[in-house]
Amino acid sequence: MFDLSLVLSGSYHAMLVAGLRLSLELAALTLLFALPLAVLVALLRLAPVRPLRWLGFAYVEAIRNIPLLAHMLFWYFGAPELLPEALKERLYEGDIEVISAIVALTLYTAAYMAEDIRSGVRAIAPVQFEAGRSLGLGFLATMRLVILPQALRITVPPLISQTLNLWKNTSIATVIGVGELMYQAAQVESASFRSFEAFAFATASYLSVSLLITGLAAWYQHRYPVRAA
Amino acid sequence: MRDLIDTYWLYFLVGQYPKGPLGGLALTVLLAALALLLAMPLGLALGVARLSLWRAVRWPVTALVFVVRGTPLLMVVFWAYFFLPTLTGYKTGQFSTMLIALVVFDGVYLAEIVRAGIVGLGRGQMEAARSLGLTHFQALRSVVLPQALRHMLPSLVNQFVSTIKETSLGYIIGLSEVSFIATQINTQVFTKPAQVYLCLGVAYFVLCFGLSRLAYGIESRGKRRPPPRVPA
Numbered sequence: 001m002f003d004l005s006l007v008l009s010g011s012y013h014a015m016l017v018a019g020l021r022l023s024l025e026l027a028a029l030t031l032l033f034a035l036p037l038a039v040l041v042a043l044l045r046l047a048p049v050r051p052l053r054w055l056g057f058a059y060v061e062a063i064r065n066i067p068l069l070a071h072m073l074f075w076y077f078g079a080p081e082l083l084p085e086a087l088k089e090r091l092y093e094g095d096i097e098v099i100s101a102i103v104a105l106t107l108y109t110a111a112y113m114a115e116d117i118r119s120g121v122r123a124i125a126p127v128q129f130e131a132g133r134s135l136g137l138g139f140l141a142t143m144r145l146v147i148l149p150q151a152l153r154i155t156v157p158p159l160i161s162q163t164l165n166l167w168k169n170t171s172i173a174t175v176i177g178v179g180e181l182m183y184q185a186a187q188v189e190s191a192s193f194r195s196f197e198a199f200a201f202a203t204a205s206y207l208s209v210s211l212l213i214t215g216l217a218a219w220y221q222h223r224y225p226v227r228a229a
Numbered sequence: 230m231r232d233l234i235d236t237y238w239l240y241f242l243v244g245q246y247p248k249g250p251l252g253g254l255a256l257t258v259l260l261a262a263l264a265l266l267l268a269m270p271l272g273l274a275l276g277v278a279r280l281s282l283w284r285a286v287r288w289p290v291t292a293l294v295f296v297v298r299g300t301p302l303l304m305v306v307f308w309a310y311f312f313l314p315t316l317t318g319y320k321t322g323q324f325s326t327m328l329i330a331l332v333v334f335d336g337v338y339l340a341e342i343v344r345a346g347i348v349g350l351g352r353g354q355m356e357a358a359r360s361l362g363l364t365h366f367q368a369l370r371s372v373v374l375p376q377a378l379r380h381m382l383p384s385l386v387n388q389f390v391s392t393i394k395e396t397s398l399g400y401i402i403g404l405s406e407v408s409f410i411a412t413q414i415n416t417q418v419f420t421k422p423a424q425v426y427l428c429l430g431v432a433y434f435v436l437c438f439g440l441s442r443l444a445y446g447i448e449s450r451g452k453r454r455p456p457p458r459v460p461a
């Protein structure tokens with residue numbers, strides 16, 4: 001009754017694999033952009049100046065309290081309309097779906113990662129910060145040379161688990177027509193009426209990458225256990 | 230922006246109700262509340278089963294938890310959408326499809342919250358209850374769970390916020406919750422996509438931010454009055 005060979009070779013297989021590749025690319029590119037943004041937002045939230053702290057707080061709360069799907073809809077349908085005409089036309093010529101998806105995913109993931117980095121920084125004893133300052137380092141220099149190197153080590157496990165969320169969240173890009181794995185599975189389903197096979201392939205792919213990421217987290221915690229403070 | 234809100238606010242809030250089916254923001258809240266309510270007993274059962282003394286119970290449930298947590302919610306929705314009709318024999322509506330997907334998905338996440346609550350309580354409570362002659366189930370019911378559930382309250386409110394955000398995926402299977410309604414409004418207005426989706430974002434924000442502040446309040450109240458602890 002179930003014919004898995006349909007999705008393991010031939011044109012349907014090619015579609016699904018192309019989808020998987022695009023999903024992986026979305027996740028990788030988003031991770032690349034989201035990490036620096038997350039560090040920046042975390043620093044804003046810890047800044048010694050109140051307006052900057054507020055800015056960081058507003059960013060994190062505004063992003064986290066709105067579903068990713070609504071972000072995607074806004075960045076795909078809404079935001080391009082606000083741009084000047086010339087830029088808009090250039091954008092529509094290119095791959096606007098993928099660009100919108102990456103923008104939405106990056107902003108969304110960065111908000112969550114910023115909170116993880118912030119709690120990592122807060123886990124470092126305040127005397128470390130005071131020692132850095134009393135040696136004559138400025139706020140940013142203390143952060144960069146003293147606090148962040150220690151904090152990032154604690155932060156890696158939660159960041160890996162955010163990466164897992166990011167991987168699953170790439171599936172939502174299907175709503176704005178990005179040809180990633182979920183989209184291709186639905187395409188194969190409607191072209192072949194083989195829903196079980198198409199979704200089995202997609203589920204197995206999502207699951208394997210997820211397990212790989214979970215395994216990475218376990219390996220990291222084994223290799224670099226939390227140091228006693 | 231003004232006349233956009235003036236024209237569509239009612240449609241945005243309740244959909245076509247009372248002339249048609251309920252939709253919009255009201256449907257989003259209703260769906261999220263129902264899903265969480267139904268997911269709670271499931272989560273409790275799965276969470277306890279994750280810590281069961283019998284491997285035959287513990288292993289399949291652990292496998293289920295890993296599978297559901299490793300796949301996107303959208304995948305669960307698709308499975309429910311395409312396979313419930315074949316499985317049950319009659320066509321399931323969009324609302325029940327989404328509800329079932331959310332209950333399964335949230336049940337698994339709640340199970341982890343329950344498990345963390347029980348594990349976080351420490352072994353002493355269970356051992357003390359057992360040594361007083363209670364059975365494993367009696368000890369769970371009257372000693373461990375009442376304490377564990379109390380610590381879980383802030384996580385439950387946060388889970389409700391997540392569930393509200395998750396209902397937005399109903400959009401994909403054509404359920405007329407608030408994201409879907411916003412897209413309908415956008416199609417009718419046509420010229421103001423940024424404003425329409427900004428309103429959508431603000432609506433979600435007010436709802437979810439309010440609830441997460443509530444969770445924060447519960448958490449800080451709980452901290453002020455710590456539960457009585459007997460030193461180990």
